[in-house]
Structures are given as structure tokens and as C-alpha cells.
Amino acid sequence: MVKFAQVVLGPAGSGKSTYCAELQRYCNDKRRVLHVINLDPAAEEFKYAVSVDIRDLISVDEVGEEMSLGPNGALVYCMEFMLHNLEWLEDKLDAFVDNDYVVFDLPGQIELYTHFPFMRELISKLHRWDFRVQALYFLDSQFMADSTKFFGGCITALSAMIQLEIPHLNIMSKMDLTRDMTKRKVDEYMDADIDMLISDLSRTTPPRFMKLNNAMGSLLDDFGMVSFVPLDITDDDSIATLLLMVDLALQYEDEVDQSREVPDEVDECSE
Numbered sequence: 001m002v003k004f005a006q007v008v009l010g011p012a013g014s015g016k017s018t019y020c021a022e023l024q025r026y027c028n029d030k031r032r033v034l035h036v037i038n039l040d041p042a043a044e045e046f047k048y049a050v051s052v053d054i055r056d057l058i059s060v061d062e063v064g065e066e067m068s069l070g071p072n073g074a075l076v077y078c079m080e081f082m083l084h085n086l087e088w089l090e091d092k093l094d095a096f097v098d099n100d101y102v103v104f105d106l107p108g109q110i111e112l113y114t115h116f117p118f119m120r121e122l123i124s125k126l127h128r129w130d131f132r133v134q135a136l137y138f139l140d141s142q143f144m145a146d147s148t149k150f151f152g153g154c155i156t157a158l159s160a161m162i163q164l165e166i167p168h169l170n171i172m173s174k175m176d177l178t179r180d181m182t183k184r185k186v187d188e189y190m191d192a193d194i195d196m197l198i199s200d201l202s203r204t205t206p207p208r209f210m211k212l213n214n215a216m217g218s219l220l221d222d223f224g225m226v227s228f229v230p231l232d233i234t235d236d237d238s239i240a241t242l243l244l245m246v247d248l249a250l251q252y253e254d255e256v257d258q259s260r261e262v263p264d265e266v267d268e269c270s271e
């Protein structure tokens, strides 16, 4: 039986854990079982009920103390340790019922998805364990106020998407904080006109960066990286819309995968 999962990625403070908590509350209200898995070995407290916690396996604090590593070195060590002990995670996930929905809350150190192979390896294991996995890449709506930040955020989202090679959605989080922006301005950023973004960016960077800005802009545009799903966690309709989008994307992925599977008879004939 195929299972559905979301991996929630994005820079520190972009609202990943808060989303996991609100999604869990929403699913509880709708009587849908949702397990949140904390994969941040440096996490301190949770706003959600944690079903699986990497800190039961290993934590940044204990690694930092025992191996005299700084916070980033300890984090990398913890993620490597988890990858070498994935049967721990497999056992926990096996205990869930087939229709249960799983959400992975990940650390905010984006290098873990853009520079290291951890997440890619974890996702390939999840696929082997029959999970269909959707990436949600969070960007704080405050990034819309600054085109250099916005471009930077989109570039890291692109880098994560290319690394992970799974269905990917860019999420504009904290939309409740944009209520003083005009709807037109917000809409401009949800499905941004790349020429407008490039000219915004070029106004704030020296003229010698013009060619670079254009090249980055067309790269982001080619990969659809300047489109965002707005998420306002104070509005249940917004959470419901996102959940529906993910469900549809994963169901589609599942159908495509099944159509790729070679039926037994065809297999036998070709032997």
C-alpha cells in the first residue's frame, strides 16, 4: 500500500514547525491521522504532538558535548548517523497504519538539502518503503519586501528541487503578515512576472550585475521557481487548499508510477 508524505523544507524561521502544528490541528479536526516526524536534532520544543523524534536516536547537544563539535558540525554528524541507522526510522514508520499521513519537519540549515546528499538519500529510502513524497519549500512572506532576498530564496528553492528530484511546491508562508499589502502586490509575487522582478532587482544592484540578474531570472523562470502557493495558517481554507494540492500531486505521481510498472506477463514475454 502506497503512503503519502510531505517533507517541509526552508530556511530557519520560515514557519515550518508552525505549519506542521497547524496542519496537525487541522487534520485532527477532520479526523485524519497525521504523524509529524521531527528530523531536527537541535529542536528544543514542539508546538505539535511528535510521533517520531530524531533526538531519541541522537541529538546535537549530546554530539556537541561528546565529540567537541560546534553546532553545524554536530548537525551534520547527526544526519549522517541517522542515515547509517535508518532501520530505526523504518521501524517507527512501520508502526503507522496505511492511510496515516506523514509530515517530516526538517532543520532550517538549508545546506542540508542543497550541499549534502542526506535528504536525497532519505527520500530514496522513503520511496523504497513505498512512500510518495512531496517537498514543500517555505519562504517567509517578508522576503517579498526585498527583491534581493526574494531572488536568493528562489535560488535556494531551485537548488533544493534539483537535489531532491521529487514533486516540489514553493510555499509563501506567514501570509497573515501581508494584510497591509495590496492584493495586487501580493498576486504579483505569487506568480511573478520575471521581467518585473529583474527590473526590481536591477534597481537595487550595480549596473554591472545586469547580465547576471537576467541570467538568474530566466533560470528561475524556466524552472517555474517564481510561483508560490500562499499559506495563511490562520485561515483553515488556506491549509485545506494546500493539503488538496499535495494530495492531488501525490495521487498523480502514484498513477504515473503505476503506469510505468511493467506487468508480469510482459516481463515474462520479454525474457
Ligand SMILES: Nc1nc2c(ncn2[C@@H]2O[C@H](COP(=O)(O)OP(=O)(O)OP(=O)(O)O)[C@@H](O)[C@H]2O)c(=O)[nH]1
Pocket: 010, 011, 012, 013, 014, 015, 016, 017, 018, 019, 106, 107, 108, 109, 173, 174, 175, 176, 177, 232, 233, 234
Ligand atoms: N505571523 C506569523 N508568524 C509565524 C507564522 N509561522 C511561524 N511564525 C513565527 O515565526 C517564527 C518561526 O517559526 P517556526 O515555525 O519556528 O519556523 P521554522 O521554519 O520551523 O524554524 P526553524 O525550526 O528554526 O527552522 C515563530 O516565532 C513563529 O511563531 C505565520 O504563519 N504567521
